[in-house]
Amino acid sequence: MDDLLNDFLAETAEILAEAGGALVAWEADPADRAGLDAIFRLVHTIKGSSGFLSLPRVTALSHAAEDALDQVRRGNRAADAALVTAVLAIVDRLSSLCAALGNSGKEPQGDDSDVIGALVAVDQGPAAPAVPAEPVAALTDEDINAELQSWRSIRVPLPLLDSVMTGVTDIVLARNEFARLLRESGADASVIASFDRLSDSIAGMRQSVSQMRMQRIDKLFSPLPRIVRDLAQDFGKKVRFSTSGGEVELDREMMENIRDPLIHIVRNAIDHGIEPLDERVAAGKGIHASIDVSARQSGNQIEIVVRDDGRGLSPDALVAKAISARVIGAAEAKTLTPREKLELIFRPGFSTAAKITAISGRGVGMDIVKANLEKIGGVVELRNEEGRGLTIVLRVPMTLTIISGLMVRASGQYFAIPRGSVREILLETSDSVRIDRVGGGELATVRGEQFPLLRLEHVLGCTVDDSEDQDDRAIILVRPGQGHSYALSVAAIHDHEELVIKPAAPMIMATGLYAGTTLPDNGRPVLLLDVQGLLAAAGVDASEAGRIHDASAEAAAEAAAARDAAQLLLFREAGGRTRGVRLSVIERVEEVPASALFESAGAVKAQIGTEIFPVHAAMVPAGPEAVKLLRLHDGQSVLCYPIAAVIDIVRLPDAVQLASAPGLIAGVVLIGGEPVELIDPFWLMAQYGTGQAAPLLRQPLCRLSDDADGWATNFLAPILRGAGYRVVSGDETADGERPDVQLCLVDEQSAPVAADVPLVRLRSSVAATGPDDDSIYRYDRGALLEALRTRVAGAGS
Amino acid sequence: MMEKLYLIARIADTRVALRSRAINSVVTVGTPVHVPAAPPHVAGLFALRSRVFTLIDPHVVIGLPPTAVAPGQRVIVVDVADHGYALLADAIEDVCFIDAPETRVTGRLLPGWARVADAMIEHEGASLLVVDPSHFITLPVARAA
Numbered sequence: 001m002d003d004l005l006n007d008f009l010a011e012t013a014e015i016l017a018e019a020g021g022a023l024v025a026w027e028a029d030p031a032d033r034a035g036l037d038a039i040f041r042l043v044h045t046i047k048g049s050s051g052f053l054s055l056p057r058v059t060a061l062s063h064a065a066e067d068a069l070d071q072v073r074r075g076n077r078a079a080d081a082a083l084v085t086a087v088l089a090i091v092d093r094l095s096s097l098c099a100a101l102g103n104s105g106k107e108p109q110g111d112d113s114d115v116i117g118a119l120v121a122v123d124q125g126p127a128a129p130a131v132p133a134e135p136v137a138a139l140t141d142e143d144i145n146a147e148l149q150s151w152r153s154i155r156v157p158l159p160l161l162d163s164v165m166t167g168v169t170d171i172v173l174a175r176n177e178f179a180r181l182l183r184e185s186g187a188d189a190s191v192i193a194s195f196d197r198l199s200d201s202i203a204g205m206r207q208s209v210s211q212m213r214m215q216r217i218d219k220l221f222s223p224l225p226r227i228v229r230d231l232a233q234d235f236g237k238k239v240r241f242s243t244s245g246g247e248v249e250l251d252r253e254m255m256e257n258i259r260d261p262l263i264h265i266v267r268n269a270i271d272h273g274i275e276p277l278d279e280r281v282a283a284g285k286g287i288h289a290s291i292d293v294s295a296r297q298s299g300n301q302i303e304i305v306v307r308d309d310g311r312g313l314s315p316d317a318l319v320a321k322a323i324s325a326r327v328i329g330a331a332e333a334k335t336l337t338p339r340e341k342l343e344l345i346f347r348p349g350f351s352t353a354a355k356i357t358a359i360s361g362r363g364v365g366m367d368i369v370k371a372n373l374e375k376i377g378g379v380v381e382l383r384n385e386e387g388r389g390l391t392i393v394l395r396v397p398m399t400l401t402i403i404s405g406l407m408v409r410a411s412g413q414y415f416a417i418p419r420g421s422v423r424e425i426l427l428e429t430s431d432s433v434r435i436d437r438v439g440g441g442e443l444a445t446v447r448g449e450q451f452p453l454l455r456l457e458h459v460l461g462c463t464v465d466d467s468e469d470q471d472d473r474a475i476i477l478v479r480p481g482q483g484h485s486y487a488l489s490v491a492a493i494h495d496h497e498e499l500v501i502k503p504a505a506p507m508i509m510a511t512g513l514y515a516g517t518t519l520p521d522n523g524r525p526v527l528l529l530d531v532q533g534l535l536a537a538a539g540v541d542a543s544e545a546g547r548i549h550d551a552s553a554e555a556a557a558e559a560a561a562a563r564d565a566a567q568l569l570l571f572r573e574a575g576g577r578t579r580g581v582r583l584s585v586i587e588r589v590e591e592v593p594a595s596a597l598f599e600s601a602g603a604v605k606a607q608i609g610t611e612i613f614p615v616h617a618a619m620v621p622a623g624p625e626a627v628k629l630l631r632l633h634d635g636q637s638v639l640c641y642p643i644a645a646v647i648d649i650v651r652l653p654d655a656v657q658l659a660s661a662p663g664l665i666a667g668v669v670l671i672g673g674e675p676v677e678l679i680d681p682f683w684l685m686a687q688y689g690t691g692q693a694a695p696l697l698r699q700p701l702c703r704l705s706d707d708a709d710g711w712a713t714n715f716l717a718p719i720l721r722g723a724g725y726r727v728v729s730g731d732e733t734a735d736g737e738r739p740d741v742q743l744c745l746v747d748e749q750s751a752p753v754a755a756d757v758p759l760v761r762l763r764s765s766v767a768a769t770g771p772d773d774d775s776i777y778r779y780d781r782g783a784l785l786e787a788l789r790t791r792v793a794g795a796g797s
Numbered sequence: 798m799m800e801k802l803y804l805i806a807r808i809a810d811t812r813v814a815l816r817s818r819a820i821n822s823v824v825t826v827g828t829p830v831h832v833p834a835a836p837p838h839v840a841g842l843f844a845l846r847s848r849v850f851t852l853i854d855p856h857v858v859i860g861l862p863p864t865a866v867a868p869g870q871r872v873i874v875v876d877v878a879d880h881g882y883a884l885l886a887d888a889i890e891d892v893c894f895i896d897a898p899e900t901r902v903t904g905r906l907l908p909g910w911a912r913v914a915d916a917m918i919e920h921e922g923a924s925l926l927v928v929d930p931s932h933f934i935t936l937p938v939a940r941a942a
Contacts, residue, residue: 166846166848170846411833413830413831413833460833460834461833461834462833502849503880504842504849504851505839505851505880505882505934506878506880507835507836507839507851507934507935508832508835508839508851510836511834511835511836513833513834514832517842517849518849519844519849523844524830524844525830525842525843525844525849526830527830527832527842537834
């Protein structure tokens, strides 16, 4: 029972956090049905599980909220701020009940009639809904349960997850040891084969276990809208809140560590950052302030940016406060740089508010925020525009997250580089690289673009291993951030691996050269290089600005050359004949088993993946083996052209002997002294044009009235959909959208017909009943589609 | 009883007692992975049960020249602030209960030892320094600067 209760509490806490945010979003846009449905579903879930655990107060509260929301869904009630506030009050009461439940294990005694009453009192308000929601068929319990299935999950304690992760990594290490022993003992091929299979499944398992720890950062953002709404109301400020980048994934444990700092920063923004309304007006700003929280992945870090358009920080005011709060002395204040003045807010004992408010002054200051972030290897950065707003950037490493890393060697040792910041890898001996020594520094010029060159051994303070083969030395073009790039020279490139990154010990992180440690498959720890830190350690300006050189000119020349030189793909056909086709019309060369080709309606088709494409062939080619197909692509449709083999890619000669009549062969060219027939993709595509309806900006909605025997659904609807219509039948509605045209069968006059929608009537008999009969024989496809087209066009004009 | 359990080891050429609750385990290491540009007392990294540990050379912390790590050398594994470290030990002697009370450090110690020693304890007719392994993790500020 305790386990059940714990699961319920954990789930409910999550739901309540989500519901708060969803309610606020819905309040801003009451017409958003999906938002309303989501909230309804959340409350419904709580009601369901609380009933099962016999928690009468929780059940009553969630029932009241569910009821009120259902009224809105049915259009009997308006969605207004009062209602949202009342529902939020219930959400709060549920939260405090759950907290009490967690402490005592019992539902405390108490009376909830105040919050439930508030909800009912709101109900007595104006009867006419402010936003008339269209009444629709409500979701039944079955529907909701069916929807629940799609996001079913189970809860697993984090330590268990960790132990699984450790276990799997141990298995990997043991496997590697075992693999080495197997190799040395010269084991049987069959033993090695079955060991390889084991190996593969272990690798797969490791991958899944690592993914188990990842969570979308959405989870972190979901309670924020609610916090913003409540605070803004308390302060009488108007705030537009938005989040983006919710799809970025972050390790669960990391998420826990950022939650409080993030909430604190958002609170601060509303309390201190955003000015009161009159001040905003005086400053010429809009009454609505905006706060924007966004997340993005940048290399091996996650960047969370909180931006407000408030008053920003005033360095001088900060200094004055710091002196009066005795954080710094007046003498020290004089020596501060502008940046250091801003960073006073991170000093312990500093608070920017003139008075400590109930909201921001909870004993948590920016010093705690900074300390918490540093504990997990993160940094806080301030971007201040005095008078115009403050942006706080939280950068946290993706510890314990999987990154794709490039393994490189320097002075006999392996290091990892995050693959995401690698732009290009070249051999130092490559023709496209030129290395110059300029005034003691080194410069790599790659295809006309110059990069400062760092040698990894020098940056790390190691000696270059002379026994290394100089021909292996490689240059990695690294772009640690936007607008910066450099060339990193390493002794050799090894391979790339999926790596689990963990933070290194603080004194190793403090070198600024490493972003963490990882344990690759060979069981020897490897240091992950901090590509930004290397740059800082080398003290090189890697800004891309001003070193474009003649790159743009070269690019233009290259493009011009490419324009002039159309390329030709030479291939051999099954008959042995050599033909060619312009490379640019080929999407790719596909190799499919012969069984993927089949004949249908007199034409040969190929099934590739889940799609079916026409094939230019008179018959399904005989022969059991695989077939190579050229995929010709005209931007919209695909045609497959079977070939025996690809021969070469050559430059298309300027002289083409054109064919006299249009056909498969556009002409003949001489390639290496041999005549080659040139395929005409224009003609080919015309032969196999799928005759698709012109793409419509909006697909018209077609309603099938009354369809008792299912004829319309089974026979008619597929034709209509193929012709580019969306089809609804009977009482279904597509989000309350008005149909553009409706179809009904003449013989079934009982069908409900909307008066203001153009109507096409269908009859079962071939012949019309009289001259006035405008109905259409139901199997006359051409007439039917034409009638629909004219009706829809008529309605639109 | 755990409070009375001590690990007697030879660290940086000196016999010391370490409180057993501060210690995770004692293991042997192979060749550690060198960490370029790290502080001098970091002797490298090694992996143990899929965790990466930072190897600390106590000699450097005490102010002695660094020693090379011999393959199969025993190390004392400790956890400090959620990170795993291992102290290179010259020798591991014993794990034993010492009933005698810990006493204040008397006499003048070398500055290196004074920083890491918490107390002294009497064991089998000899006075041992009781050291806190976490003090070995950080270098004295003056040296690090």
